[in-house]
Amino acid sequence: MKSQDIRKAYLQFFESKNHLIVPSAPIVLKDDPTLMFNNSGMAQFKEFFLGNGTPKSPRIADTQKCLRVSGKHNDLEDVGFDTYHHTMFEMLGNWSFGDYFKKEALAWAWEFLTEVLKLDKDRLYVSVFEGNPAENVPFDQEAFDIWKQYVSEDRIILGNKKDNFWEMGDQGPCGPCSEIHIDLRTDAERAAVSGRSLVNADHPQVVEIWNNVFMEFNRKADGSLEKLPAQHVDTGMGFERLCMAMQGVTSNYDTDVFTPLIHKVESITGLKYTSNEIKSISEEQNKINIAIRVIVDHVRAVAFAIADGQLPSNTGAGYVIRRILRRAIRYGFTFLNQKEAFIHQLVAVLADQMGEFFPEIRAQHNLVTNVIKEEEASFLRTLEQGLQLLDKVVAETQGTEVKGEKVFELYDTFGFPKDLTALILKEKGFTYQEAEFEAELAKQKARSRAASEVTTEDWKVLIEGNVETFVGYDQTENEVKITRIRKVDSKKDGLLYQIVLDATPFYPEGGGQVGDKGTLVSANEVIEIIDTKKENNLILHFAKSLPENVNAVFVAKVNTKLRTATSKNHSATHLMHLALRTILGTHVEQKGSLVNPNYLRFDFSHFAKVTDDEIRQVEDFVNARIAEQLALVEYRNLPIQEAMAKGAMALFGEKYGDTVRMIEFGESRELCGGIHVKNTADIWHFKIVSEGAVAAGIRRVEAITGTAVADFFAQQEAALAQIKETLKNPQDALKAVVSLQDENAKLKKQIEQLLKDKAKNLKGELAAQLQTVNGVRFLATQVDLDANGAKDLAYELGQNQTDIFLVLATLTDDKPMLTCYISKELVDSKGLNAGQVVRELGKYIQGGGGGQPFFATAGGKLAAGIPEALQKAITFIQ
Template structure:
């Protein structure tokens, strides 16, 4: 079976068992602060396990894109070195939310594997939870054991410990025992030597877990104790790539048709053959895996960046680039060329790849080129570090700075140093790295208590589209503590007018007022696993009373102006630039809006003017808000509503229309575009290859903008002696300044000529080298010209000139090319060493280099030391 058939067979099997097939959710999570990426098939369904939402069908099946590269589940460093770990992988799953339990889950798993996929029963093992003697004091899962006995001999049912056979979502939340299904694909000879059951869960490449059946029946509380869940759930996950390995009768995930087309393309591009040299094989596996992770992440809306999820994606791609750079001899971008074959292979199952193909290629190509430039820069810096090393060991701190400041990976540094016969202080490096990681963990660490439930089983209602004030009750609350914000309380209301951060729009602020008049400020509003959470610094003493909840109306209004303007801006860009424009991100605050979109070039002044005029014409047209709530998704799309890649939509959606602009949106908006008053673009620039960003302002911010510009104008006019035509007066000043600069340049050239005549007589010969070291009163450009003019008149010339400019020291070194070759003199090396006298550094080419420093008094010492290189 090919991989497409394997996936389709799985979904069809569970569809026949009354499961709804749902599409894969985007990998990048936007309303779950505990996870950066979907790292398991159950992550998109946490709200159902937690009881925050009710699924439309209690039985679901899917193939979920997962990414394991951060946090507890991090397989990144294993990828490439073995044949069964991946960054991105598909998890085939079937789910029961309070419906069937262990009996059906086990029976159907066995039926699918042995009767539909025809896997030999004699190569399968299963594990069950053996129980634990720790604080949980959990009993063995005899229920699962007894069910398994109906299908497989008892000598193939293995008892597993808590680490392997008790699955937990995290430190808190739903959890339970699990049964893993393992497969032994070793040869008959290998099986005769070693019993397969001894290799289960021992990281053997050919005795691997393919399916995990999790029986969710407990809830882990903040204090570590377990309590039974009111409803029991099934959560299963089968590794698609590993299943393909078994069914296609190969020994590696990379030998399946999931990866072989990508590997063949890498071979064709690089000229390197797979399965010949182990180092090359590792590099090819790394690249074929990582291009999938990066491509799917970009398709889901996550661009590489320097922070958060974007940083993780950039790190994955850079890992692929450096393996290509080091082991495949690829010094130019090439990974982007693999997107085409990836799309051909997986585009049918994941149409977002086809839709975003050009963008994915552009972003990857630009990121590759950027990192390759970083590698070149890092190599030059590493050369200088080696040149200045006093022994054969380089400082670990220097290696850390190379990684931290320039993004130069330490394993590549290690490889290059070993090739040169050097090493580095790994203890010192690891100490610096741990200090940095510790600071990062402290900054992001969040500890939370269990929820205290005040009102059981009450659904939360958002009324903020229609009301900014309401009487509310607290249904539950908990305390959270973080390094960043200190002690806070999270409150959940039975109904709320507060909009929770989402869709790019910031969360509302405001307050709740108790009956006695006490006010408790809501500093932010967020959504977590489908419940709206209100953050406050102080918990009311009486949490059981009725409160008046009031949104900060002024901030909400300004935010609404910016959000509506964002929709109009999107429409304007598609009208002015073309239908290829798609939203790639947004941030809607009360003070400004930011909008990222796909476009291939910088916007011209005329295009920016046209976009502004388009938006402002819609504002002047006084277009009313036309809102649709609970609109069937299919109907909304038919009506022309724009859906964004990377967003998760339900079967029913909300539509927001202003004239011809119609989008799927859960945010808040003005009642009429006239409320925006005016729209002004304040900046436009690139975010990544093929992605542009516009920042703009509306309403009060525009008024402030024009007021400030008007004030600056009159200040400038006053400086120009209240000229009647200030622009013309400013142009005259610029022309006069340009003329004076030319005069100064000519005077400096004349001065240099005079100095050159004097210096010719001061050049002396030492050991066959014409030498001069002197402090001059010239700018760096004049000194450089002087060096090359003297160099054209004297053979075997070695010069060192010093100068003081604006309180700083400058050294300029010139060495004739003949001396570089015959005397091994190197201007770059010389100024790096002499730069220590002026408390600075520098570099350049072997025949000309400069150094700068903050200690002009050291110039004399540097000039005196210059002679030492030839005497």
């Protein structure tokens, strides 16, 4: 049974059980600050389990793209080495929100596996929670009794808290679970060793395929459990493992989920992947297998993250995506001998394979391919730099053991894994101090944990059963009561309080727009709100202190000056988006944005620099709409299909409900939850201040509106006045600047010619100073030239010579430079290396450098070190 058919069969089965089939949420989470990525099927439904929202249906089924590479659920380092761990995977899930419970969930799981898929019942084992008296959670007798209707008791296994009590994190919804495991070993293997003994023992062919979680509890900050308002079912079935069971193979990578990608890697590299069915393989083949598994797994995670709007970067979720991709590149570089970018070629296979069910990968195919290709090329350049640094480390090492600290520096700065460094060192006859490396790694992890450490207390609920609402589209000031509070302490932000209000006018950060700031005012005190965010459908107001009387009636006041400036930038963003699509083409799509009171930032798909003329056209387009005084037309709770029929722009990577809010200014129509001006005239004026590349195929524009534009023009006018004053107030300032540039260019040419003449004159003087040392004509001296002049002089002296060794020092603007030239014949016959020479001599001028074996340079910052550097030069030939 093909993977696509298995997925369809699952969803059709639960649709027949009155479940609403919903699409996968984006793999990158944008409205839950506690998670970077969807790491489980239940992540998008957290608010329903916590009672902070109402689902579309009490019964839901889906397949969710998941990513586990950080936090509690971190499988990254296992990926590739075994046949069943993945970074991205699909989780087939069926959900009950206060509807059915254990009886139905377990019965349907058994029915689907054994009657629809017709898996062999004799290969299946089930587990139930054995109980935990310490937390007053009893043995799951109900699940045990249900399972006895379907399997013999010897196939029911009691599991402890680690295996059979599911928790998403340190806090939050949780509960006992009942797993289904399958034994995929041969009949002979099963006869020799019972599958029961291998359940939850990390055996590659005895694996969990379905987990039925019974959400009954909420884990509080102090570790205790409290009952949830209702009982829920959260089930998850590993799609890749299920395919393995259905397709009669013993590895996820031997299923048709991965084989098309593997075949593509084979065709690119000329290397073959050996199926897991073959037990006896060489060490070399095993390394190839691991590398191919890493690559085909990682490209899925990276491609879908980019398609959902997360570009690789140096921080946050973007850093995680970059780290995954770089791990794949390293394995290709080291074990598949791929020195050029190639992983991007797999995206076409992925789009063809999964595009029917996940249309975002097909729609974003070109963008994903180009971003990955550019990331590959960039990191391969970084690898080359790292290899040069490793050569330097080896050259400076006394003996044959490199310090672990140096190996960690390569790992930390260039992303060199220790196994890659060890491999290169081994080829050179070196080892490294592994214990020291691990100590440095442990220090880094401790620093990282300390920096991100957050302690969150439980909510203190002041008003039970309250439904918190947002009234900020219509009001900036509102009488409110506090419904709940909690304390959050982090290394980054210090001690803060999160406050929830019954009817808040504060807009929470979202859709690129920053959260509102303002105050809570009562009869006796004023509390400053420094930020507003949203988490699990609750709007959180951040304050550095709590009111003395939390039960008082307050007036919530939004800082209207900041909000007004922000709304101008947000509305201008919509107009600019339309302008870019009109002027550059409809291929332009938003890929990220930031809207705050000071400026707007907009990332979009486009494969060329936006020219100055195009920028002017965009500005003119937006300012024309401002001049038209277009009124805001706002549609609230509009059915999404109706919004799309009206021409609304929807963004990939965003999660939309059945009803949406649409913002319209003339022809600009976008789905948006943000704050906007009432009329485009309120924006006053629009000005682009910068444009540049963010990644392959992604451009970034920054722009300003309103008073920021007035300030910008005032600064430009002041700068022009200063320029005129400096130029003695000419009538035509531009003409005066052009004349000055022409004069400067002529003087530069004259200086260059004088320096060349000076170098020629020096050639005769220095040739006479050459001395013979051990059959080498040697000279180390300081010359009154710039670095380019020294280079020309060195080549002049070395021309048609076979035994020259030169070290020339120069000093320009108090910056010393060493230039080394060695005849190529000496490089070959005596093993001399100019790069090594300047690296050693560069230490005396507190600098360094490199180059080719016959020519290299080193810059530094200690001019006083030149004499000693020149004095030491002779040691290389003595």
